[in-house]
Amino acid sequence: MTALPDPSALPLFPLQTVLFPEGLLSLKVFEARYLDLVSRSLRTQHPFGVVALRQGHEVRRPGEAVAFEAVGCLAELIEVDSEQAGILQVRCRGSQRFRILSTRQGEDGLWWAEVQWLAPDAAVLPQKEHLASAQALANAIRMLRQRGPLPFLEPFHFDDAGWIANRWCEILPIPLVARQRLMELDDPQVRLKLVDQFLRSKGIIGGP
Template sequence: MVAQSPLIEMPLFPLASVLFPGGQLQLRIFEPRYLDLVRECTRHGTGFGVCLILDGHETGAPAVPAAIGTIARISDFHRDEDGLLGIVAVGDQRFRAARSRVRADGLVRGEVEVWPAEPELPVPVEFALLQSILERLIETMAPHWRQAPRSAYDDASWVGFRLAELLPLDAIEQQHMLELNDPLQRLAELRDILPRFQKP
């Protein structure tokens, strides 16, 4: 029986999109509750949890977040021309929120169990097409990944997460890919849905 990780508390940021481990997130912050979140994370060097919104919206009343999300760590921030705070965050480990509560200011805080990183598994030869498709997608859609080392393309977890964020999946499909614990199963499911995106 695998021992559960201890629960840690962190602020949660429900979004209408999914953040994957290693992925990049750019946000414009204007609500006071999220300005407080950024201050807390930068002051203590901690991350915040990004969860897909299951019900509700990114602004206004607190939304209902998915239980499984990804820890985001702020890597850069700046002021936009309109005065809003812009941040860049990078996806770290995944987590499952055991409990969550909404503070008086509307910020959601969760007690989360952090998942271990997936094992590094080589991409089997039957998924070589996925590596080629990912290279093309990065060339046209994700220039920030162009400098990725060649070794990344032989890491089943990295290839699966990058395809899941770049292919035109809907948010629920992306959430499913995030929740899978087997990188080879993720590649198999991505391969099986590829025909949807091929032009007739």
């Protein structure tokens, strides 16, 4: 993991998605403010913050009100390609979660935040009653691998309750706000328990 950036001035990339720790995020960057953000991140080797939008759009619209969630996740650059002039194809890895304390918007439209770092998930084994969720995720990954590029980064951690829960949260058909609330949970066992309940309710895994 790269060094944490200055918590008093974290550049933000608001998106209509939720980034989880160890998650994979692919971006097509073309707005000047975000091209500058990516260039700065490459130069300084510092991650930037990804936050989910509650109001507004990813592409800047003059006069539009923008609101985003209070908890986000740092994004570390792992790959940047420029196949067309003025457009960057970017792949990022989610790392540290943070809570926004205050925000300001620069003249170029880029949002900045003062943040508080949140503790990472404790690395804990999934409880016995949730092992079926781990096995079902392994099965899902085998199926996804046959269809094309995986939406997950390796290595896999099937012995980590938080990692299992986060990967399910990324691919399950749940509303954005529900995905956000799951990401915010401090206890990875509780997050996996809720995911397990959802999987059983949809018949993805057996049992009550």
